[in-house]
Each structure stands twice: as structure tokens, then as C-alpha cells.
Amino acid sequence: MEKLKAEGVIISPDTERKQRIPPGQHETPAFPVLHYGPVPQIDTAEWTFSIFGLVDKELELSFEEFIKLPQIKVFSDIHCVTSWSRLNNLWEGVPANAIQNLVKIKPEARFVIVHAANGFTANIPLEDFLQNDVLFALKHNDKPLTAEHGGPVRLVVPRLYFWKSAKWAGGIEFVAEDRPGFWERAGYHNHGDPWKEERYGR
Ligand SMILES: Nc1nc2c(c(=O)[nH]1)N[C@H]1C(S)=C(S)[C@@H](COP(=O)(O)O)O[C@H]1N2
Ligand SMILES: [Mo]
Numbered sequence: 534m535e536k537l538k539a540e541g542v543i544i545s546p547d548t549e550r551k552q553r554i555p556p557g558q559h560e561t562p563a564f565p566v567l568h569y570g571p572v573p574q575i576d577t578a579e580w581t582f583s584i585f586g587l588v589d590k591e592l593e594l595s596f597e598e599f600i601k602l603p604q605i606k607v608f609s610d611i612h613c614v615t616s617w618s619r620l621n622n623l624w625e626g627v628p629a630n631a632i633q634n635l636v637k638i639k640p641e642a643r644f645v646i647v648h649a650a651n652g653f654t655a656n657i658p659l660e661d662f663l664q665n666d667v668l669f670a671l672k673h674n675d676k677p678l679t680a681e682h683g684g685p686v687r688l689v690v691p692r693l694y695f696w697k698s699a700k701w702a703g704g705i706e707f708v709a710e711d712r713p714g715f716w717e718r719a720g721y722h723n724h725g726d727p728w729k730e731e732r733y734g735r
Contacts, residue, residue, distance in 0.1 A: 537608050542623070545609035545666040545691040547728075553610060554618055555727040561617040566681045569715065573650040573701050577685050582669075583648070583704035589637040596685065600671065602627045602635075607666050609691035612727040624689050626670035630663045632705065642707035646714065647688050650701035655714040656723070657690060657697055659707070666691045669702060694725040694732070 538544060547553070554560055577596040585591040605628045611619040632638075638659075645662040647655045661667070670678060670689045678684030683700025690697045696716045717723050722731040 534608075537606075537623075540606075542606040542608050543666050545607060547692060548608060548610050548620070553620060555612055556730055557732075558612055558616055558618040558727065561619055563617075564619055564682070565613070565617060567613065567615070567695075568700055569653070570651050572680050574680060575650065575685055575701060580685060581703065582686070584632060584636050585704065586646070586706035586708050587639040587642040588707055589639070592636055599627065599669075599686070602631055604628075604671070605668060607668055607689065607691065609666060609689065611691075611695050614694045614696060614721060614725070614727075614732050623674050624668055624670040625672040625675075626668045626686070626689075628665065629667040629669065629688070630665060633663070638707055641709045644708050644711045646706040646708055646712055647697075647699040647702055648704040648706060649699040650703065653699060653701075653715050654712075655688070655697050655699045656712055656717060657693070658711075658724070661690065661693065664690075664692065692726070694721075694727050696721055697725055 580596045582594045582599050604626055607624045609622050611622055643659055645657045645659055667690050669686050686702050687700040688698050688702045720733055723735050724731050
């Protein structure tokens with residue numbers, strides 16, 4: 534951990550808890566693959582990232598433009614609501630809060646809707662989205678994200694259950710009123726804090 538810090542890696546605060554496994558979870562060394570529907574095969578030449586909704590000027594970036602943005606490394610734990618936790622993940626990609634340097638987010642914006650392949654969405658309070666350990670990951674443990682795990686680009690929100698970490702991300706929308714996403718409409722909790730066991734229901 535000290536070595537990572539010295540290298541400038543952002544340490545997600547939950548990894549520094551004495552007890553790292555939240556209530557009702559168990560640790561697994563595996564990296565299960567979990568999502569609804571087929572794995573989309575995304576050609577980076579065609580991939581775009583859209584920033585829209587409550588911003589001063591909507592923006593669309595190509596993959597080439599996206600990977601030129603400043604990048605960070607984040608060390609975090611994964612907590613899936615189905616009860617597995619995978620510790621010690623190193624992610625690399627574009628910090629979510631860097632979006633603020635690209636567009637001006639209007640003061641009415643209170644939630645972020647992450648848009649992903651096949652119409653998948655996840656809703657996240659703006660405050661949670663702008664934490665310094667949230668990123669659009671391009672790499673996991675020093676290797677490009679595989680398609681199964683959400684490549685080329687997935688969101689990672691370390692402090693919430695992993696269903697908020699939308700794979701195959703293609704854009705974000707800023708909204709004033711909350712709009713429950715795919716798993717939230719299917720009965721998952723609207724917020725999803727693993728330390729409060731916000732698993733199902735509101
Ligand atoms: N686009 C998309 N992203 C998604 C999902 C999904 O169904 N579609 N499922 C979520 C859920 S429930 C989990 S547990 C994690 C699993 O990520 P992994 O397959 O890399 O372990 O992805 C999340 N992101
Ligand atoms: Mo999940």
C-alpha cells in the first residue's frame with residue numbers, strides 16, 4: 534500500500550478499513566463475469582463517449598481523444614451484491630471528476646446516468662460520481678480490459694456495489710431528477726452502499 538501511494542496511485546478509502554469485507558460478503562480470488570445480455574464486441578474506431586444533459590455544451594469524444602485525457606491509477610476492492618468481494622484491484626483510466634474540466638456541469642444537476650451498450654444505464658448521485666477514486670477504466674491489473682469485463686471502457690465506482698460500475702460505457706448524462714437504471718428497476722437498491730447493505734429495494 535505504501536509503495537502504491539509513493540507511485541501516486543489513488544487508494545480507495547475502503548481498502549484501508551481494518552475489516553475490508555462488508556457485512557454479508559465473502560472474499561473470492563476469482564474475477565466472475567456478470568451482466569445482463571450478450572458481450573458486445575466494440576470497435577474502438579467506432580466507439581464514442583458522449584457527455585450530455587445538464588452541461589453548458591454537450592460533447593462527443595472519439596476513443597483517440599478519450600485516451601489522450603489525463604489518466605490515474607486507483608487501488609480498490611470490488612463488492613458484488615450477489616455476495617462475492619474481490620480485493621486488491623488496480624484500475625487505470627480517466628478520472629470521472631476530469632469531466633468537469635471538459636464541460637461545465639449546471640448547478641441543477643444532481644444525478645449522473647451512465648449509458649452503456651445495449652441501452653444499459655446506471656444512476657449515481659453526482660456527489661458519489663465525483664469522488665476521486667471513480668474512473669472510466671481502460672485497464673485492470675495492468676492489462677487492457679477484456680470485452681467480458683467491460684472493455685474498451687467501463688466505469689468503476691469503488692465505494693458502491695459493483696452493479697453501478699457500468700461495463701461498455703459510452704456516455705454520461707447529467708440530470709436534475711433521479712432516473713433508476715437497469716438493475717435499480719429490476720429491484721436493486723437505488724444507491725447501493727455495501728457498508729450499509731443497500732442491496733435490494735429502496
Ligand atoms: N453494461 C453493463 N454493465 C454492468 C452490468 C450489466 O448488466 N451491463 N452488470 C453489473 C453487475 S450486476 C456487476 S456485478 C458487474 C460485474 O462486472 P464483471 O463482469 O467485470 O465482474 O458489472 C456491472 N456492470
Ligand atoms: Mo452484480
